[in-house]
Amino acid sequence: MIDKQYYSLEIGKxxxxxxxxxxxxxxxxxxxxLFVLIMTILFDIGIFKYLLRPLNQVIIPKLKxxxxxxxxxxxxxxxxxxxxTAPAKVAKNTTTAKKTTAPVxxxxxxxxx
Numbered sequence: 001m002i003d004k005q006y007y008s009l010e011i012g013k014x015x016x017x018x019x020x021x022x023x024x025x026x027x028x029x030x031x032x033x034l035f036v037l038i039m040t041i042l043f044d045i046g047i048f049k050y051l052l053r054p055l056n057q058v059i060i061p062k063l064k065x066x067x068x069x070x071x072x073x074x075x076x077x078x079x080x081x082x083x084x085t086a087p088a089k090v091a092k093n094t095t096t097a098k099k100t101t102a103p104v105x106x107x108x109x110x111x112x113x
Contacts (some may be wrong), residue, residue, distance in 0.1 A: 058077050066072045 062073065062077070
C-alpha cells in the first residue's frame, strides 16, 4: 500500500516477454553463425581455385606426360612470371658424386709436464 492505494504487481507478463526475446536471439544467433560459416567456406573455395589455377593449367599437364624422372622435360614453361632462365638439368646418376674434403691442419701436441 502506497499513499493509501493498492497496486497490482504482475510478474508473469515480463517473464514471458523475456522468454520470447531469448528464443528470438537464439534463432538470430544460429542463423548468423550458419551464414558466416557458409560464406567462409565459399570464400575459401573461391580463393583456392584462383590460387591453384596455374597449377592446373601449366604444371599438372607437364607432370602427366612424364613417365620417369629421366624423361622429364626441363624446358621453360611459358607463364607470366617466367624470368627467362631454365633450371639446370639434374645429373641422372647422383651416386658417383666426388667427395671433397677440407685440408687438415697438422698440429703438434706437446707432452704434459
